[in-house]
Amino acid sequence: MRFKILRKDGFARNALIETKRGVIHTPAFMPVGTNGTVKAMTPEEIREIGYEIILSNTYHLYLRPGHETVKKLGGIHKFINWHGPILTDSGGFQIYSLASLRKITSQGVEFRSHIDGSLHFITPEKAIEIQLALGSDIMMVLDECVPYPAEKEYVEKSLKLTADWAKRSKDYFEKHRNDQAVFGIIQGGIYDELRQKAVEEIVKTGFDGYALGGLSVGEPKEDMYRVIKNIAPLMPEEKPRYLMGVGDLMDVLHAVEHGIDMFDCVIPTRNARNGTLFTSQGRISIKRSEFKEDNSPLDPDCDCYTCRNYTKAFLRHLYMCREILSMRLNTIHNLYFYCRFFEKMRQAIADGRFQDFKKEWMHVLEKNFS
Ligand SMILES: CNc1nc2cc(C(=O)NN)ccc2[nH]1
Ligand SMILES: [Zn+2]
DSSP: OEEEEEEEETTEEEEEEEETTEEEEESEEEEBOTTSSOTTOOHHHHHHHTOOOEEEEHHHHHHTTOHHHHHHTTOHHHHHTOOSOEEEEOSHHHHHHTOEEEEEOSSOEEEEOTTTOOEEEEOHHHHHHHHHHHTOSEEEOOOOOOOSSOOHHHHHHHHHHHHHHHHHHHHHHHHHOSSOEEEEEEOOTTOHHHHHHHHHHHHHHOOSEEEEOSOSSSOOHHHHHHHHHHHGGGSOTTSOEEETTOOOHHHHHHHHHTTOOEEEESHHHHHHHTTEEEETTEEEETTSGGGTTOOSOSOTTOOSHHHHHOOHHHHHHHHHTTOHHHHHHHHHHHHHHHHHHHHHHHHHHHTTOHHHHHHHHHHHHTOBOO
8 A cells, every 4th residue: 555645735635545446535535334335325326426435344244244254255345346445444443332241351352242242252363354354455453442531540551452452463464464454543542642652652563554543432522633633743644644433524624634634434424314414505404394395406506416406395305204215315415515525625735725725614514504
């Protein structure tokens, strides 16, 4: 995997990640395809909107249908019919947020499946073995995603385990890699000095890219913003920086300003299914009665399939009927909005006008025009 910085505008970077399955232009947004599908979308629609990489969750695919099954069927790209780059999360976060009866030992993490309660034990090596079997292009080490709030002593202890697990994941990866990439994950809660130590430890092991994990887990925005501002610039400048689970476009602007290159978040897809749509005039909730007879397109400045062919009145009607088409049309629009936003942001960095872009969008994004 090659990372080439094309332009810098302050700490913001406009770059390329070259993988064997295609190029990713950064800053990049990765739609979340948890069970191997970006909910309600076909892979062709995702590609047509303009996405170059999607995220899939190791935890879910390991539990169902199973990584050996996916391998037997020809690997994840064939299985889900997406032939571009795929990044798989290691499961650290899902085990923390979804599974039950979690037990963390120095060897690995024991948990019960949220699907059928079956007992599982994942080690740093096993997490990589699963991702290799799936055949993902960018893998994540197994870490402990520290919950919020967490005492400083707990975080300090957890960091030692996460650094040891990062080394074990990397060693296993080095023995079995074939033209894939592996990213390290920086934890450390909201404690800047612990985060700084984590960067030093994880960089010592050496990875193809570095992720900021353990954020957007319920901590106050100002803590998340401070950690991003102080820690992102300390992460290796010549490697991709990935902020996991973020996010809201205001947060994306702040993170890109401080040198983050990659993002994943369920906001555009999950909000679409709940009728919250992002438009150039701000966020709207399509179920509101004011749209009952509104014959105008969802967003006059958007040329996505949904905005070109349907009215707010029809989108509201589909939502009220809980029609499947509601999920599809809303998701198409929100993903298109995010994709265009990232495209314009990359161009703004390339033109040296990131600060103008950020100012221009800040007040749009905080506006709920209904
Ligand atoms: C939605 N918030 C959010 N925080 C995340 C943190 C991690 C992480 O630390 N993984 N090791 C992953 C996904 C996340 N999504
Ligand atoms: Zn649209």
